[in-house]
Structures are given as structure tokens and as C-alpha cells.
Ligand SMILES: Nc1ncnc2c1ncn2[C@@H]1O[C@H](COP(=O)(O)OP(=O)(O)OP(=O)(O)O)[C@@H](O)[C@H]1O
């Protein structure tokens with residue numbers, strides 16, 4: 001009896017293993033949380049110092065249209081108007097998502113409902129390939145194909161929002177497509193049968209039932225695509241022209257928040273106003289990614305079919 | 308002979324190479340309920356799904372023989388399948404309302420091509436009548452704009468029946484419509500079928516022998532893709548001609 005008791009009281013090998021496992025995973029979680037907090041702290045504190053240390057007015061930062069952080073305007077205020085970059089970022093994001101979505105839906109429908117056999121093999125492979133191509137390659141292709149083509153077509157330099165949109169279109173297409181495919185696959189097949197059995201044609205079924213049932217998923221896909229477009233730096237930087245001017249048309253050189261960050265970060269001194277101003281751009285990017293995240297959560301909860 | 312709505316002769320169905328129906332001859336009379344019974348895998352669903360050509364969805368299915376509806380071969384090349392399916396409604400084993408409101412579910416079939424000129428008032432009327440016929444109106448009338456998925460399985464199945472009735476079919480096919488439901492919901496659906504049969508021809512697949520004997524006028528017994536026998540329900544249940552039918556009804560196999 002005593003032996004059994006002693007054995008019961010002593011932690012077994014399995015229990016020890018479990019304790020070790022717990023310690024390892026908690027340590028990792030804490031480390032990652034610290035890392036995230038550190039990143040947030042950096043972006044927020046540096047991003048805010050434009051307004052706290054350099055006394056730039058938040059409103060003039062968001063609404064100003066002149067960006068040359070090294071200089072001061074007639075009133076002696078630094079010229080850090082981020083509006084051109086904000087506008088350009090939103091323009092390329094919205095335009096590329098707008099153009100990509102119909103293509104993505106068409107391709108996804110083809111892959112899931114119209115010709116699922118082909119969809120599984122060939123198209124799936126293409127989509128995965130497109131996702132895997134590094135953005136610098138997209139940028140390079142954009143630079144050698146898209147920019148000269150636009151220049152040839154419309155004159156000017158060829159750099160600008162239009163070129164950026166075209167490159168981003170190709171980049172977000174696979175993102176939106178593969179997520180749309182997932183949401184279409186999640187639509188139960190018996191909706192198709194039920195609808196056809198009521199005398200609907202295939203197309204009526206697709207747009208009245210399947211697309212409708214998949215709408216929350218498709219919206220989520222679009223938001224993810226937009227998040228990717230908004231955050232893409234390298235490829236955009238190579239084709240947008242990098243002029244921090246308020247875009248007058250889709251054909252004039254412009255700059256996005258990300259492209260300005262990559263362009264400018266090497267040319268500024270840590271702690272100076274031009275550097276802090278770039279951190280402020282990063283802060284805007286951070287807030288936008290928060291907004292995209294909330295939007296996804298919101299759309300996802302709205303889409304709960306059992307409500 | 309004019310009261311035969313559907314006549315099927317020597318119907319064979321192949322899934323690819325495999326023959327799943329081996330020449331079924333079966334007729335259905337107007338305003339009658341026919342029960343299709345038989346063990347699992349005997350081809351009841353396969354046969355039923357030939358009647359509205361929903362089997363066409365499955366690739367590599369071929370059907371031979373003839374199925375005629377009012378003397379028109381429904382597998383003839385010039386047949387409008389959507390028109391056929393409006394005449395031959397179908398209720399499935401699992402309740403499968405669309406993830407829309409109750410109202411939209413019932414209105415769905417009516418709104419489809421050709422019938423789009425229905426006014427709001429007319430549509431309200433159709434929805435109400437259909438839900439009443441399906442004996443579910445009292446339970447849903449205050450929540451017509453709620454998602455159909457928020458109702459119980461039995462209510463969902465009756466909403467699905469209402470959805471079919473709204474299209475005004477002549478024939479209604481039901482594939483084990485109550486197998487996922489509790490006895491009370493099943494009973495409600497049986498009553499629904501009995502109350503609507505004066506306006507429709509109903510064909511129901513069921514594993515529930517009491518259900519078959521309670522509601523059907525004709526019973527057809529299938530085994531391994533063959534029709535063993537069909538006849539008035541009373542005769543089949545009390546005095547079957549074939550030994551296999553007798554064995555099945557007495558629970559000796561299947
Ligand atoms: N899509 C399909 N592809 C190939 N074979 C199939 C397919 N559907 C059914 N079968 C086969 O056809 C035969 C008849 O099946 P069916 O579903 O019609 O039986 P059932 O009588 O409805 O059975 P249950 O009572 O289980 O629903 C079975 O042998 C089945 O394996």
C-alpha cells in the first residue's frame with residue numbers, strides 16, 4: 001500500500017513532460033507578446049514624436065499636400081503633408097481591388113462550379129504560383145512591361161497610379177481568388193440541388209443563391225486583397241514614380257505611404273524630423289491594418305449563416 | 308387510363324459502367340401518394356431523381372428506357388429541363404432551406420424567370436398560401452423575415468415543402484423527407500401530405516413502413532435496382548405476391 005501511495009504522490013514522467021511542455025510554450029508566447037509590444041511601442045512612440053517633439057499639427061499632417069520634411073513653409077512650419085501619399089495609397093488599393101474582384105469571382109466560379117475538374121489542377125497551380133512570386137519580380141515586370149506600355153499608350157512617363165494599379169491587380173488577384181474559392185466551396189452543395197429542383201437555371205442558381213450565400217466570404221477575400229495592396233511596398237515603388245505630389249490623374253508620378261517609406265528611410269537620420277515623419281507614415285499603415293482586421297471580423301460575424 | 312400522370316417503362320440507369328436500375332416499369336396516378344420502399348442501396352433515390360432529371364447533375368449518368376409525363380418523354384432532347392422541374396418539385400432528405408428569410412425561401416421559385424411580374428401583394432398571398440398548405444404558417448407567420456435556418460428541423464422541412472408548393476408543381480417527389488426528424492414533426496409532415504394530395508401527385512421514398520402504410524395509396528418495392536412489385540398499399544402490406552416483399556415487410560432483411 002505504502003508503495004502505491006509513494007508512487008501516486010511522486011510526479012510521474014508524463015507529468016514532468018507536461019510541465020516542461022507548458023513552460024516552453026508559455027515562454028514562447030511571452031516572448032512573442034514582448035516582441036509585438038516592442039514593435040508597437042517603436043512605431044507609436046516614433047510615429048507620435050512628429051507631433052509631440054517636432055510640434056507638427058496632426059491635422060496639417062493629415063491634410064497637408066506638400067511633403068518635403070527637410071524644409072519649412074512660409075510660416076516656418078515643416079512641410080510634412082501626408083495627404084498625397086494617403087490618397088495615392090487608397091487609390092491604388094481601391095482601384096486594384098475593384099478591377100481584380102470581378103476576375104477573381106469569375107475564375108473562382110469556374111474553378112468550383114463550372115469546371116471543377118480543371119479548377120483543381122491547372123488553375124489552382126497557377127494561382128499558387130502567382131502567390132509565391134516575390135513582389136520584387138512583379139515590380140520588375142511592371143517596370144519593363146507595364147510602364148513602357150502605358151507610356152506608349154498615353155504619353156508621359158508611364159509611372160503613376162495606373163501602372164501601380166495594374167501591378168497590384170496581378171498581385172491581389174490570387175489572394176482574392178483563393179479566398180473566394182474557399183468561400184464558394186463552403187457553400188453546401190445541396191443549395192445547388194435545391195435551387196435547380198425548383199426550376200432555376202445554373203446561372204440563376206449561381207447569382208441568386210451561391211454568390212449570395214458566399215457574400216460574407218467574398219467580402220472578406222476582398223478586404224484581404226485590399227490589405228495586401230495597401231501594404232505592398234517594393235513592387236509599387238518600382239512603378240509609381242515616387243513623386244510626393246497630389247495625384248492629378250492616374251498617369252502622373254505619385255507615391256504611396258509604403259513606397260515613400262522604402263524610398264525615404266535610407267536618406268534620413270534617426271531622431272530627426274524627416275525620420276520621425278516617416279515613422280508617422282508607418283503609424284498610419286499600422287492603423288489601417290487594424291482597420292482591415294476589424295473589417296474582416298465585422299464581415300465575418302455578419303456572415304454567420306445561422307443567425 | 309387517362310389518370311396516369313407518369314408512366315415509366317424499362318428504365319435503366321448507369322453510373323458510368325455500373326447499372327443501378329435494371330429496367331423499372333412503374334406508373335403513377337393523379338392525386339395519389341406512392342411510397343417507394345426497399346432496403347438501403349436498392350435504387351429508390353436513384354429512381355426518384357430520374358423523374359425530375361436532377362440526376363443529370365452527376366457526371367457520367369445515362370438513362371435508357373422511357374419516362375413519360377402526360378405522354379411526353381421527359382428525356383427527349385427538346386425538353387426544357389427547368390420547365391420540367393417546375394412541374395416536378397422535390398423535397399430532400401435533409402431540410403435544405405436557403406440561408407435567406409422564410410419569405411425569400413418561399414418566394415424564390417416564383418421569382419425565377421417568366422414569373423417575375425408578380426406584384427408584392429400577389430407574392431405575399433402566394434407565400435402565405437404555400438406556408439398554410441405546408442402546415443407551418445402558424446409557426447412562422449410572425450417571423451417571416453427571420454432566417455429559415457433559425458427554425459427547427461421539422462419546421463425547416465415544412466418550409467421546404469412550402470417552397471416547392473409555391474411554384475405550383477403537379478408532382479412532388481420526396482426523398483425520405485422525415486428521416487432526420489422527430490416523430491411529432493414527421494407526423495405533421497404526413498398530415499401535410501395527406502391534406503395537399505387532392506391537388507398533387509406525390510411520390511415519397513421512405514424507410515418507415517408505418518409511414519408508407521398510413522399515407523400511401525400505392526406502394527412500390529425495390530430491391531437491388533429492380534422493381535419487385537407495385538400495387539395498392541393495402542394489397543402489398545396484407546397480401547404481397549412476392550416472397551421478397553413479404554420478407555422485407557417482416558424485417559427478414561434490409
Ligand atoms: N453518384 C453515384 N455514383 C455511383 N453510384 C451511385 C451513386 N449514387 C448511388 N449509387 C449507387 O446506386 C445504388 C442505388 O443507390 P440509391 O442511393 O438509389 O439507393 P437508395 O435506395 O436510395 O438507398 P438509401 O435507402 O440508403 O437512400 C447503390 O448501389 C449506390 O451505391
Ligand SMILES: [Mg+2]
Pocket residue numbers: 351352353482
Ligand atoms: Mg436514398
